[in-house]
Amino acid sequence: MAIYSFWIFDRHCNCIFDREWTLKAKQSSGVVNSKQNEDTAKLLFGMIFSLKSICRKLGNEDVSNEIRTIATGKYRVHVLTTASGLWLVLLTDVQQKNVSEVLHHLYGEIYVPSVAENWLSPIDFAEKEEEKMGQGFRKIQNRYFLRAVEQYLSPMVSR
Amino acid sequence: MATTETKDLSEHQRLQLQFQLFQESLPKVNDVVYRMLLKEMLPLAIAVDKSLSDDEKEDENDKTEQEHRAAEEKLANLSIGYKGTPSHVLIKEYADSDEERRLRIRTKMMKMGYQIGNQVSELLIFSNNPNLNFRDMDLLSVMKFICRDVWKQLFGKQIDNLKTNHRGTFYLFDYDLKLLEGMALNEDALEKELSVLEPYLDIPCGILQGVLASLGYENNVSCQATFVDVPESKAGGFRSFPKGVSFNVLVNVNPTAGGEKTVDAGAKGAGAQSFPV
Numbered sequence: 001m002a003i004y005s006f007w008i009f010d011r012h013c014n015c016i017f018d019r020e021w022t023l024k025a026k027q028s029s030g031v032v033n034s035k036q037n038e039d040t041a042k043l044l045f046g047m048i049f050s051l052k053s054i055c056r057k058l059g060n061e062d063v064s065n066e067i068r069t070i071a072t073g074k075y076r077v078h079v080l081t082t083a084s085g086l087w088l089v090l091l092t093d094v095q096q097k098n099v100s101e102v103l104h105h106l107y108g109e110i111y112v113p114s115v116a117e118n119w120l121s122p123i124d125f126a127e128k129e130e131e132k133m134g135q136g137f138r139k140i141q142n143r144y145f146l147r148a149v150e151q152y153l154s155p156m157v158s159r
Numbered sequence: 160m161a162t163t164e165t166k167d168l169s170e171h172q173r174l175q176l177q178f179q180l181f182q183e184s185l186p187k188v189n190d191v192v193y194r195m196l197l198k199e200m201l202p203l204a205i206a207v208d209k210s211l212s213d214d215e216k217e218d219e220n221d222k223t224e225q226e227h228r229a230a231e232e233k234l235a236n237l238s239i240g241y242k243g244t245p246s247h248v249l250i251k252e253y254a255d256s257d258e259e260r261r262l263r264i265r266t267k268m269m270k271m272g273y274q275i276g277n278q279v280s281e282l283l284i285f286s287n288n289p290n291l292n293f294r295d296m297d298l299l300s301v302m303k304f305i306c307r308d309v310w311k312q313l314f315g316k317q318i319d320n321l322k323t324n325h326r327g328t329f330y331l332f333d334y335d336l337k338l339l340e341g342m343a344l345n346e347d348a349l350e351k352e353l354s355v356l357e358p359y360l361d362i363p364c365g366i367l368q369g370v371l372a373s374l375g376y377e378n379n380v381s382c383q384a385t386f387v388d389v390p391e392s393k394a395g396g397f398r399s400f401p402k403g404v405s406f407n408v409l410v411n412v413n414p415t416a417g418g419e420k421t422v423d424a425g426a427k428g429a430g431a432q433s434f435p436v
Contacts, residue, residue, distance in 0.1 A: 117191070117341045119198045120355065122247050143343040 001099075003157050004075060004091040005030075006149065007044060008111070011085025012126040014136035015041035019149060027154040032146065033139040042134075044089065048079055068100070078103060086111075102156075110152065114144035121145075174289035181286060190315070197338055201358050202246040204267040205253050208260065254355045261358075268358045272365020276309070279366070280373045283308055293374070298410060301374050302329050309370055314338070319403075327410040331367075334389045334403035338362065342400060353386055353402065360384035360404060367408055379411035 002024065008017040018037050023029040031037065052067050059065025070077040071094055078096075080088040080103035088103050088111075115121050125138040140146075168176070244252075253264060283304075284293060291304065306318035310333075320332035338359050344352045364382040371380050386402040 113341050114343065117195065117198075118343060119201070119246055120250060120342055120344050120352070122245060124245070141345045143346055144341060145343075146346060 001096050001156055002093040003153060004093075006091070006106075006153060007041060007087075007089040008140070009041075009045055009087040009089070010125055010136075012132040012136055013045060013049075013134035014126060014131070014138075015045065016125045016136075016138065017140045017145075017149075019153070021157050024158040027157050028150075033141065044077075045087075048077065048087065048089065052081075069097075080104065080107060082107065105152065106149070110145065110148045114142060114148060115140060118142060118144065171289060174287070178286065178288055194337065194340075197362070198359075199246065200268065200271055200362060201253070201264075202249040204264050204271070204358070205249045206244070208264050208267065209249075209252070212260075250355060253358065254351070265358050265361050268361035269365040269368075272362040273369040273372070274365075275313070275362070276366035276369020276371075277373045278369075279309060279312060280370045283312060296374065298327070298376065298412060299323065299325075301371065301376070302331075302408070304374075305367060305370050306331060309366065313366065327412045329406075329408040329410070331406040331408065332387065332403060333363075333406070335399045336360075336363070336404050339400035339404075349401070363404075363406065367406060371408075371410065376410055381409045383407045 003021060005018065005020040007015060007019075010016045015038070017033065018041060019030065019032050020034070020037060021027070021030040047070070048067065051070060055065050055067045066081055067079055069079070074094070075091050076094050076096055078090045078092065078099045080100065082088075086107075088107055090099055090103060090106075092099060116123060121140070121142045122138070125140070126132045126136045127138065131138070253261065256264075283291070288308070291308065296304070302321060302323070306321050310316065310318050314333075314337040316335070316337065318331050319334045320330075322330040322332075339356060342352070342356060342359075344355070361384070364384050367382050368380055371377075384404055384406050387405045389401070389403040
């Protein structure tokens with residue numbers, strides 16, 4: 001399994017966390033919460049958003065039809081959406097079919113204890129009204145979260 | 160068959176069984192919710208202090224203006240949704256406030272902890288635990304009771320280390336205080352983090368004083384908490400806080416002979432003896 005990058009979007013359409021690995025051989029390579037990735041984040045958000053609404057329209061109305069993976073020729077996008085409007089997005093190679101357990105771990109064992117149960121960290125990363133329309137810039141920066149994500153995902157980067 | 164079985168049990172075992180049944184019959188609450196409520200105590204104290212000082216300011220203003228504002232507030236509260244300040248912003252306000260206000264907030268935290276401690280010992284006495292004997296309890300066994308049962312009840316774990324000099328000075332070490340679990344600011348702000356989290360240490364301090372007060376050590380008790388380094392062997396997982404906490408409890412057992420006792424003060428550190436909890 002090779003992981004290329006990991007993203008979190010909140011319910012205000014803002015990217016609140018991004019981590020991109022650039023070198024397969026070096027697990028600590030790449031960027032965290034980078035400014036250069038802003039446009040990529042918007043494109044990725046747009047792609048998932050459009051495919052999500054297509055899925056919803058094509059699905060049976062009684063059951064919710066949420067998107068799980070999107071595969072292209074080069075990579076595969078895995079998405080976990082929560083009821084509170086959080087999207088966890090993981091980009092891996094095409095061979096990787098199902099990483100829902102990894103995404104659930106990232107949400108339940110890493111995001112919830114280090115952001116939701118951390119009283120020093122904001123839970124809503126859009127603090128002003130004008131940041132709520134996809135214009136936010138605040139990122140998850142707390143120590144536990146960064147360390148835990150690194151510890152959990154790094155071994156999988158080049159496996 | 161059942162009657163002979165119960166006859167075989169000794170009195171102590173019977174009490175043990177009764178205690179176990181009682182524990183199982185108690186209503187249970189969710190651990191996560193309980194922990195979050197404990198953490199919410201600091202924002203509560205800050206918000207109460209804030210609204211009190213706001214009230215004082217308003218008294219100087221015009222009365223009509225006050226009424227006008229009250230009406231406006233009522234209108235704003237009509238809408239659905241949370242209107243208050245988020246908890247992390249309140250905690251940030253504490254970090255920026257002056258010494259006097261900090262002290263007020265910390266006293267509030269201490270008092271809330273005192274109430275909890277006072278009542279939790281009542282609860283533990285009521286539970287009829289056969290391993291506890293509250294009759295002729297001396298100070299050391301009271302402290303052991305705090306380390307084992309009170310901490311277990313409130314934080315789900317025991318105190319890691321208890322030290323005393325047998326003259327009323329106790330050191331209680333908790334290397335993984337559950338209140339601080341998961342608390343973290345940005346990557347390189349540990350110093351600031353510690354100063355912001357200091358009021359959280361006042362809750363256990365208050366609890367200690369509350370329990371001691373309910374068991375007869377009402378006066379002459381002082382308690383201070385400081386951050387200490389965690390020894391290698393006790394280091395926990397990624398969620399546990401990087402610093403341990405040391406509670407220094409001073410109980411003046413014999414206040415009338417206080418003047419004479421101070422001569423022994425030098426032996427305090429040397430005579431310290433540690434107990435496995």
